[in-house]
Amino acid sequence: MKAVLQGFFRVFLFLLFFESFLHIGGGVFLLMQSLTDNSGEIASVRTVKNECVILVMGDSLTSGGGINSYPRILERILNEKGTGVHFVVINRGAPGRSTLNLVSDVGPFIEKYNPDIVVTLMGMVDVNVANNEANSAYQKLKVFFAENVKIFRFAKRLLDPLRPDLQLRTAAEMKKLNLWADDEDRRLFKEQQVKGGNAADVLDYDSLPETTVGSVLKVKDAGKAERTLEALLHPPPFTVDGFNDFVEVVKRHGKRLVIAQYPQISLAPLERIIKLKKDIVFVENVDNFRDAIRVNGMAAYFGDLVTPVFGHGSPAGNRLIAESLAQAILPLVVRSRNP
C-alpha cells in the first residue's frame, strides 16, 4: 500500500515539476527570442516559383463572405499589384473559433500549408467562452485551471498529429494537389466550380448575404454586443493567453506574423497584452472604417452588428480590411525579393 501511495506521489511530483518547466520554458523562450534579430526578410523556400503563401486564421469575420471574404479580396489585391510575386492566400477562418481554438489549430496548419506569413484576426469569440465559464465559483476555478495549468494544453498539442483533419502532407503531395487540398477542400472546390466561382474560393466555410447601402443594422443582443466590445478593449486572461500562445507557436515555426484588429477597434489592447511584439506587424482598421462610414453609413460595410461598432463584413467592408492588410504585407515581401 505504501509503495502504491509513494508511486502516486512520485507521479504527482513529476507532473508538478513538468508544469513548472512549461512555465519557465515559456519565459526562457521569450528571453531568447528577444535576443534574436528576426526583422529581416522572409526566407521563402519557393524561390523557383517566386510565390508567397499567406495563411489567414480567424473566426466567422474571416471565413464569411465567400468570394468576397477579406482573404479572397486580399489575394486579388496582392496579385493585381504586379510585383512579380505570385500570392496565394489560404483562408482557414471558421465560425466560432476562439483564440485558444486557433492556438491549437495554427501549428498543424503551418505544417500543412507551410506559409510564409500568418495573418490572424481573432478575439471576438472569446467572450462566449469566458462568459459561460466565469459565473460560479466552481466555473471560475475551472477557468483559472484551464488558463494557468499548461500541462493539459501541452498534452493536447502533443496529440495534434493524431487529428485526422490535420494530417500532414509531404511536399510532393502538396505540390501535386496544388498546395491545398484534402478531401473536404476538393469537395468544396468542385462545388465552387459548378457554381461558377473561382478556385480561390475553395476554402470558405460561410457565406453572408450582401447588404445594400441605406438599410438599417440592428444589434440582436445588446448586452452581448456590449460585453463583446468590452472584452476586445480589455481582454480577459483567457484571451491574453490565447494571443501569447498563438504568437509563440508561429514564432517557433519561424513564420512572420501579422495581427489585425477588428474594424474600429484600437490596437492598444493587443499591443498591451502581447509580450513578444518583436517582428509582429499590427494592422489597425480604425481610420479607414471611420472615414468610409462617415460617407456611406454602417450598413454599407457590415451585414450585422456583433458589437455596437462592427459586425461581419459586407464585400465593401471586407475590402477595407483587405486593403489595410495588403498595405502591411507588401513591404514584407517585396523587400526580400529585391535585395
Add this chain to the structure above:
Amino acid sequence: MLFNSTQFIAFFVIVYICYLLVSHQWQNRLLIIASCIFYASWNWKFLFLMFVSISTDFFCSQHIYRSEDRAVRRNFLVLSVAVNLAILGFFKYCNFFLGNLNALLEVFGLEGAFQTLSIILPLGISFYTFEAISYTVDVYRGVSVPAKKYGDYLFFVIYFPHLIAGPIMRAKDFLPQVTTPRVVTRDLFFEGLFLAFWGFFEKMFIADNLAKVVNPVFAGPTYDGAMVLLAVYAFAFQIFCDFDGYSNIARGLGKCMGFNISINFNLPYFATNPTEFWKRWHMTLSSWLRDYLYIPLGGNRRSTLITFRNLMITMLLGGLWHGASWTFVIWGAYHGLLLSIHKAVKDFCPGIKLFERAGWREVWFLVRLGVFFHLTCLGWLFFRARSFDQVRAMLEAVLFHFHGNGLYPWAYVLLILAPLLIVQVAQYRTGNLLFLYRQHWVVRTFAYSLMAYLILGWGIMRAEEFIYFQF
C-alpha cells in the same frame, strides 16, 4: 526503424512483453526474428547479405576450431576475413575507389574512364563486418570458443539494439550471455530504462538541437568566424551525444532484457591527452583497432619508428572506416599524429613542478583539458566538413573574419549543453556513470521530469526553424 520513432517504440514494447513471457530458448528465437524484422524494415534484401557474412564466418570458424592443421586454419581465417572485407570494401568503398581512380587517370589525360555505380550502403555494415572479423580471429587465436549452434552466432551479430551502430561486441563477452538463461531483475529493468531514457535525451534533445546550429554553418557557402567556432564546438557535442545516446539506448534496451552490452564512451572530453581520449571515445572500436590491427602490426613492441608507423596505419584505417572520404582519412591521420607525438613526448614532460601543488593541480588539469579539447575540435572540423576547400575556408574565417552574430547563438548552445555538462561533471567526480540514477528519488523525479519536458517540448514538438541565423 530509427530508435526515436513511434514504430520502434511500439515494436520494442511488443517484443519485450513477449520476451518476458517465454522460455530461454524461445527468447533467443524471438529476438532473432525480431531483429530480422528490425533490419528488414529498412531493406529486406540486405538481410541476405548479412546472412552471407554470418554463414561464412560460422562455417569458417567451425573449421578453424576443429582443424589441427595450421595451413587449413589459416586458409579458413583468410577466407572469412576476405569475404567480410570484400563485402565492406565493395558496398562502402567502391565508389570512393573508382572516384579516386578516375581522378588519378585524369592526370594522365584519360577522362571518366570508370563510371561510379549507384550502390546502396547497407545499414550497419561497418559494424557487423568488424564484429564478424573479431569473432573469427578470436577463434583462430584460441581466445574464444566458437558458437556451437548457428542460431547463437546469428543472434550475436543480428541482435537489434547493437546491430546498426551499437557497441562492437566481442564473442567472449556476448556469446555466453546468449547461451545461458538471462535473469531480468527489477533493478536491472529500471537501470536499463534509465540508460535508454538518458540516451533518448542525448539524441533527441541535445544532438538534434545542436544540429540546428551546426548544419546551417557547415552548409556555407560563406562563413563567419565566430559561427564557425561555435559550430565546431557544437558539433563536438552533437557527435558525442548522437553516438553516446545511441550506445546508451542500445545498452539500456539490452539491460532490460538481461544483457550486458559493453560501454562505448566514458566521458571522452575529460581526456587530457590523445591516448586517454581513445580509451574513452568509442571504446569498442578503439579496442578492436588495437587488438586486430595495431597489435598484429607489431604494436609498440618494436622500434619507435615502427610504432609510429603502426599508429598511423591503424588510425588512418580507423578514419577511413568512418566514411569513404579523404576528410575522414585526414581526421584519422591527424589523430594518429597526435597519438604519435604524445607517445614520443610524454616521457620527457613529467609535468611542471609548479602545478603539483594542490590548488594549481586543478587549474593545470583544466588547462590541459581545454587545450586537448581544442585539438579534438580541430579534428572534428575535418571530420564534418565536406571537402578540404571547406576546411580551408572555415579556418580562414575563424582567423580573419571573426565578427560574430551576438550572444544569442552561444546562449542557445550553452543552454542545450547545460544539463549534459552538469551531469557529466558529476559523473566524472564520482567516477560513476550511473550517478544520476543513484540520486535521491526527489532529485531523480526532478531530473526525469526535466528530461521529459526537454525531449517533448524542445525535441519532438517541432521546434523547427527555432534559430534564425543570418550570415
